[in-house]
Amino acid sequence: MDQSGVGVIQTQGHGSTGLQQVPQVVPSDSRAGGKATPPSKAKRSTIDKDSEEYRQRRERxxxxxxxxxxxxxxxxxxxQQRxxxxxxxxERLEAKIRLLSKExxxxxxxxxxxxxxMADSMQPLCAEAPGPRNQSSNHNGGGSSQVWGKLN
Amino acid sequence: MDQSGVGVIQTQGHGSTGLQQVPQVVPSDSRAGGKATPPSKAKRSTIDKDSEEYRQRRERxxxxxxxxxxxxxxxxxxxQQRxxxxxxxxERLEAKIRLLSKExxxxxxxxxxxxxxMADSMQPLCAEAPGPRNQSSNHNGGGSSQVWGKLN
DNA sequence: AGGAATTGCGCAATCG
DNA sequence: GCGATTGCGCAATTCC
Incomplete structure (x- = not known):
């Protein structure tokens, strides 16, 4: 990078780059709100770029x-880092969820x-034997599962 | 906002704001790398701000x-939105983790x-009765818990 | 009243 | 050669 910025730099006229100019800003009145702007004194419609105070303000x-x-x-x-x-x-949380789900x-x-x-050991009474011997619990992908309905 | 930008605006010297200047950029040589810069022709060390082509370039x-x-x-x-x-x-994931943990x-x-x-129902044989009757499973805050040691 | 902080903008040097 | 970036200064505004 360079950034000579051409413009109006030198604190004074030190003359290093051979740049010279005299912009002379003239905001005419510099009023937009139309409020009352007592033009008392009217100052100097030209902001002296050479003013010491001006340069200080600019620099600051x-x-x-x-x-x-x-x-x-x-x-x-x-x-971005956040x-x-x-x-x-x-990802960590998701991994943990996968783990807990598996457990x-x-x-x-x-x-x-x-x-x-337990049901098998109780032969005499209550004779009931469901079909499939189940295979891997309820694989409900993502529905709170609630253990099994009860037991909120 | 305003942005008079002080600088060198008018496409020509139409003279509307009473602005005047003669920047005359003189990069002297504009070389940093010190390489060989065939100054063939040497062009015009002053970039004509008034050039039609210049204004076009600036505008673009x-x-x-x-x-x-x-x-x-x-x-x-x-x-930021991301x-x-x-x-x-x-937060959603953490809530889910809390839920799963509770389950x-x-x-x-x-x-x-x-x-x-089951142990209680087996009185005769294996006479063994641990101390505390447990109270609420293993509350291990965040260590994979592994169900109980076995059962990876 | 006033300075610091923001913001929109143009310029010029670079980059790709 | 050209559009995209980037650092910088200026000036208007806003914030404190």
Whole structure:
């Protein structure tokens, strides 16, 4: 980068780049709201660019601008990074969900098995034997499952 | 906003705002790499601001700049929104994890209860009675729990 | 009243 | 050669 910015830089007329100009801003009146602007004195319709005070103000503002832009850029970067962090966390959470789901599934299978063996040991009374011996609990993809209906 | 930009605007020297200047860019040589810059012809060290072609280039560039900045801003906004979306999703996932954990806890309690009643029904043989009657399964905050050790 | 912070804009140098 | 980026300064506004 370079950024000679051509314009009106030198604090004075130090004469380094051979640049010269005399813009002379003339805002005519610089009023938009139409309020009452006591033009008392009318100042000098030409903002003396050569004024010491003017240059100081400009320089301070330029500094502020640079600072503001730096922060703006930094913030953008931070936001981007936040996105990455959140993405990672999301994956971790999803992994955990997969794990918990699997555990739940296993436990439910164990439960069914137990229920069946208990039913088997009770031959005399209540003779009932469901068809399929089940195979892997209820694989409900994503519906809270609620254990099994009861047991909220 | 205004953006008189002080600078060198008028396509010509139509003289409307009383602005006047004679910047005369003189990059001296505009060389940094120190490579060989065949100064053949040497062109005109002064870029005629009044050139028709110059104004066209500037105008096109200004347009491009505006466009670029718009996109940049848009991108930043999108990124910010992405953060919000990810945050929401994160909360959803965490809620789901809480739910699954609770279900798991309940199931484990049921399991223990069953185990105990089964042990109770077996009085004669294997006379063994652990101390505490357990109270609410294993509340391991966040360690995969692995159901109970076995059953990977 | 006033300075710092923002913001829109144009310029010029670079980049691709 | 040209559009896209980028750093910078200016000026108007806004914020404090």
């Amino acid at each position: 503002n330029n500094l502020a601008v640079k600072k503001s832009r730096m922060r703006s850029k930094q913030k953008a970067q931070d936001t 996105v990455n962090e959140l993405k990672e966390e999301n 739940l599934s296993v436990l439910k299978d164990l439960f069914l098995e137990h229920a069946h063996s | 560039n200004n347009l491009a700049v505006k466009k670029s900045r718009m996109r940049s801003k848009q991108k930043a906004q999108d990124t 953060v919000n979306e990810l945050k929401e999703e994160n 798991l806890s309940v199931l484990k309690d049921l399991f223990l209860e069953h185990a105990h009643s």
